[in-house]
Amino acid sequence: MTDGADTDDAVSIAVTGATGRMGRTVLETAADREDVTVVLAVNRDPDEAAIEGLSIEPADDLSALLAERNPDVLVDFTGPSSSLEYVAACAEAGVAAVVGTTGFDEDERAALREAGETIALLQASNFSRGIQVLLGVVGEAVAALPEYDIELTETHHNRKRDAPSGTARTILDRIDDVRGEHGATDEDRRSSRVYGREGEQPRERGEIGVHVRRAGDVRGEHEVLLAGDDEVFSVTHCAGSRRVFASGALAAAVRLAEREPGYYNFAEVLEGT
Numbered sequence: 001m002t003d004g005a006d007t008d009d010a011v012s013i014a015v016t017g018a019t020g021r022m023g024r025t026v027l028e029t030a031a032d033r034e035d036v037t038v039v040l041a042v043n044r045d046p047d048e049a050a051i052e053g054l055s056i057e058p059a060d061d062l063s064a065l066l067a068e069r070n071p072d073v074l075v076d077f078t079g080p081s082s083s084l085e086y087v088a089a090c091a092e093a094g095v096a097a098v099v100g101t102t103g104f105d106e107d108e109r110a111a112l113r114e115a116g117e118t119i120a121l122l123q124a125s126n127f128s129r130g131i132q133v134l135l136g137v138v139g140e141a142v143a144a145l146p147e148y149d150i151e152l153t154e155t156h157h158n159r160k161r162d163a164p165s166g167t168a169r170t171i172l173d174r175i176d177d178v179r180g181e182h183g184a185t186d187e188d189r190r191s192s193r194v195y196g197r198e199g200e201q202p203r204e205r206g207e208i209g210v211h212v213r214r215a216g217d218v219r220g221e222h223e224v225l226l227a228g229d230d231e232v233f234s235v236t237h238c239a240g241s242r243r244v245f246a247s248g249a250l251a252a253a254v255r256l257a258e259r260e261p262g263y264y265n266f267a268e269v270l271e272g273t
């Protein structure tokens with residue numbers, strides 16, 4: 001549902017990166033939902049006037065736009081630096097934020113966590129429910145098969161900027177956590193990621209091979225493979241459309257609107273209702 005078709009209990013949403021691939025899909029998906037109303041759509045250098053009947057505003061003064069439209073939650077799919085700027089504007093305005101942007105470094109992550117002291121903020125590298133299940137299954141598999149070799153492969157469209165994907169990093173962090181619970185030290189885990197291989201490079205015990213492919217318009221594929229002698233276990237997730245991420249982000253926004261300030265993850269917010 002977009003501006004002009006308001007209902008009293010719908011959560012009001014602002015969308016940044018509105019003319020991007022994900023922002024546009026969020027607007028299209030929101031138009032089909034009863035539980036959200038988009039009150040603001042923003043893009044830096046708007047390259048089109050309107051989407052789904054909403055005019056696209058320039059991002060120059062997001063604070064003023066937030067004060068004027070008063071959304072409950074901002075949904076952001078842009079780039080790390082702009083995302084941080086937009087989150088700062090949300091913190092100032094008391095607007096909750098769902099951040100789908102990926103590619104943050106450690107300092108940028110710390111800044112997001114800090115904003116979570118002021119507003120309800122959720123950052124997730126992947127808003128599909130299937131990836132949540134994959135994370136659980138991978139955790140179980142790594143715990144049950146600690147000596148097996150692990151290789152992670154991800155494929156995305158040819159315009160994706162960050163590599164490996166935010167989702168791949170989330171999967172690697174999950175593997176680290178499970179290995180940590182089973183006695184691996186931080187140093188063991190950090191040194192164990194190998195990004196591609198070339199030339200004379202035999203596999204070291206415990207290393208995780210990470211492989212990145214960029215091609216065509218693939219929405220997002222992740223495969224985690226565990227192999228021991230004489231057997232291979234693998235789990236794969238394929239996103240068929242960006243709508244799966246947009247639906248997840250909007251569901252998260254609806255639930256986040258009721259939350260106290262804090263830094264949340266997708267699973268917590270989904271499970272919390």
Ligand code: NAD
Nearest residue numbers: 017019020021022077078079082100101102125126127245
């Ligand atoms: P895109 O390039 O199609 O769209 C990004 C939009 O944000 C553009 O309209 C661009 O003009 C705007 N923008 C504003 N400031 C920007 C900046 N500093 N850098 C880049 N763009 C900026 O990209 P997309 O495919 O929509 O992806 C956007 C982000 O969302 C990426 O970080 C991507 O990895 C992430 N993503 C997350 C999920 C998820 O489920 N969390 C799913 C898909 C994509």
